[in-house]
Amino acid sequence: MSLAFHINGVSLGHGDETVVRDLDLDIRPGEVLVVVGASGCGKSTLLRSLAGLLPVRGGALLADGAPITGPSPDRALVFQDDALLPWRSARRNVELPLAIRRVPRGERRRLADHWLAQVGLADHGDRRPGKLSGGMRQRVQLARTLAGEPKAILMDEPFGALDAQTRAAMQRLLVDVLRTTPATVVFITHDVDEALYLGDRVAVLGPEGVRTLIDVPEPRDPATRGTPVVRAAREEILRSLT
Structure with a gap:
């Protein structure tokens, strides 16, 4: 089982600060959506709102058509700190x-x-x-x-503190494990190459919402990393990040 998320006109923030306004995004059931963006753009805030740990400041945030009002065992949050x-x-x-x-x-x-x-x-x-x-x-x-x-796995830069070799091994492991579960995955990272390897789609997040949403050609296939179509996707993401 997997969850679909519907995000319509959502504003997100913490404390007195609003970090994202008017966010619109649909997350398909069973997909791996990777979210990238500059530090402070609201990536982790979005993930915590999807987990039900942080209320939205406006708009609709739905899981399978029902408003997210709090945590649920259907939505698991994975941190950089293993906890x-x-x-x-x-x-x-x-x-x-x-x-x-x-x-x-x-x-x-x-x-x-x-x-x-x-x-x-x-x-x-x-x-x-x-x-x-x-x-x-x-x-x-x-x-x-x-x-x-869980029906959805929400991953907040889980490999960010690992060395390069261990990080690559964890990426390969995650790819293998995802073949055994139908869960929807939302994965946060700063690493564009990691995003293109793991994601079915990559969303570039900014204060004004989603700047770019890209369908990844042949996700989770290392052989495609250097192909022209993947290089073009990488360049588009990098342009959206500047």
Whole structure:
């Protein structure tokens, strides 16, 4: 299952500041939409509003036709900070959304081990976060998110703090994992190449709303990164960012 989002005439902000006005955007069910933009343009604010953590200041923000009025297990938020509980093992961190849903203990363990295997951590379930690398902790966070079976995954620069090699590995892992879930994904990044690799579409966000919305040719295919059509898309995004 996946969610469709409808954003019509929405203004977003925090505190006394409005950072985006009159935002219009439809997010299709099951797509990967990547949002890029300058620092402070409202990318993270948009994601938190989609998660139900921040109310909009006007306009309509809908998930499958219903107004978003608060958090929901259907919409999972993934941060750059992995937010793992340090006193719980990797397995027990993944079990957390299942425990909240009162899934029986044996089934929780089975599902946690399944998702840890999916992210390449089958042999690390007993380790606590402090014994894992940054990339491994992000894998645990991804496994925990997927274990909750959300209809939408909202990712706020989840790989931004990783080194280049680990970041590339996490991008490839995410591509593989997305093949196993129908969830809608909204992914925030500053990296245009990452956006073009992961996204079905890329939205360039500015204070006045969406500046450019681009359909990505052959998303998630490394072989297309240097093709003329992808280079043209990259140049259009960069022009919209200036």
